[in-house]
Amino acid sequence: MNKVKKHKIVLQFLPTIGIIIFVVLYVYSAKLYPGGSQANLNSVGFDWINNYWCNLMNEKGMNGKQNPAKPFAISAMVILCFSLTIFFIQFARKFARNRFWKIIIQIFGVLTMAFSVLIFTEYHDIMTTLSSIFGVFVVIGIIWEVYKSELNVFKISGIACIFLLVGNNYIYYSGQLIEYLPLIQKITFLFVLIWIIGLNYKLTGKNVLPHNL
DSSP states (O other), X not given: OOHHHHHHHHHHTHHHHHHHHHHHHHHHHHHHOOOOOSSOTTOOSOOTTTOOGGGGGSSBOTTSSXXXXXXXXXXXXXXXXXXXXXXXXXHHHHTOOSHHHHHHHHHHHHHHHHHHTTTTSTTHHHHHHHHHHHHHHHHHHHHHHHHTSSOHXXXXXXXXXXXXXXXXXXXXXXXXXXXXXXXXXXXXXXXXXXXXXXXXXXXXXXXXXXXXX
């Protein structure tokens, strides 16, 4: 296998590689988190049921102690957003047939990740809202293109992704069932990222590559 071919394979699987690195850094960051959650401000360590992902990127834990997990969590977020940006561009160029959705997925995908990478700042709420708005169009575009394909498993799982994302946003903005949001957030993370990894793998198949990246 020559260097050009190896480089191409790495580029094709870059979204998956980035997601894996994100997960590793997520787990490592969780181990460093000092403590405190929405359920118990005095708890010790990261509570996988009651702590949010964003808690890992704060200057201090919810218990008031300095948070050594911050740089690793932010690095994880940057890597994830970069990886998903690459995925959106790859998907649009390799898979999307409709010109409108091809443009929307690429442009809105980049904007969604640009806003998402800034959720650790003081503008968290604004960035979350903007990334959610643009992200809806990206997900709809991807599912629309998948729906027209023969990837039946991804059609069904894609709809499940939409329900999970809508559920997250509803709880976040309405405040109802907010005590369950940290857990639902992690389930959504896991489900959506596995879905994207699966699509990333499918995109490398010759039968779904209308043209080269």
